[in-house]
Amino acid sequence: MGKIRINNMSFHTYNGVHAEEKKLGQRLEIDAELTYPIETKVQNDRLEETVSYSDVYKAIEAFVLNHNYDLIESLANNLLHQILTQFPSLEGVKLRIRKYSVPIAGIFDNVEIEVSGGQDEK
Template identity: 30%
Template sequence: MGTIKLKNIRTFSYHGCLVEESKIGSDYRVDLEIKADLRKSMQTDELADTVDYVHLNKIVMEEMAIRSKLLEHVAQRIVVRTFAELPEVSRIKLSVAKINPPIGGDVASVAIEVEEYRT
């Protein structure tokens, strides 16, 4: 087994329960970690034998572009799509953070983190 990590994927998205959030948007940070069998690609040096991190980033960016009220909802979409499109992925650990959330205090970010295993 091996791990591929995409750290600090930055997006500008429109998630949130407040009407204002759907209009003005916010900065977000996504961290994605997947587990997969990387032994073949370690030997062959071929992209076709591994999980393409460009594909992972594309999934994150496309799902972050779809408005959700809750970070949990967008995270679940990323997980479901990753498992559906990349059958070699056995585990996903994902964090979605809203930078400078409008919660009436000096808070750098709020985040949710999920970890899911292929069943």
């Protein structure tokens, strides 16, 4: 089964539990892995035979910039459902969301969550 990956999409968002996160915002990075039968569907070198990763990027960008949640887990679950609904030819989607400005006293790069699902799980 083929995979289309869009890696390290970066967005300034206002997701978070704390007032500072909602006011100042922070950077989120998102990786999307799209499962699509490239091997059997793409035969004639035509965009109509595949899923446009440009369209998927625009859908992710619009969703992330227009929806704010306390939890990035909620963002991930709702974004997953949106992508599967908007692009029904995808067999599955895996999302990884990284949050960098996390109010935790400690030394680390980021917090990352991962969700995945398929058309049968919408």
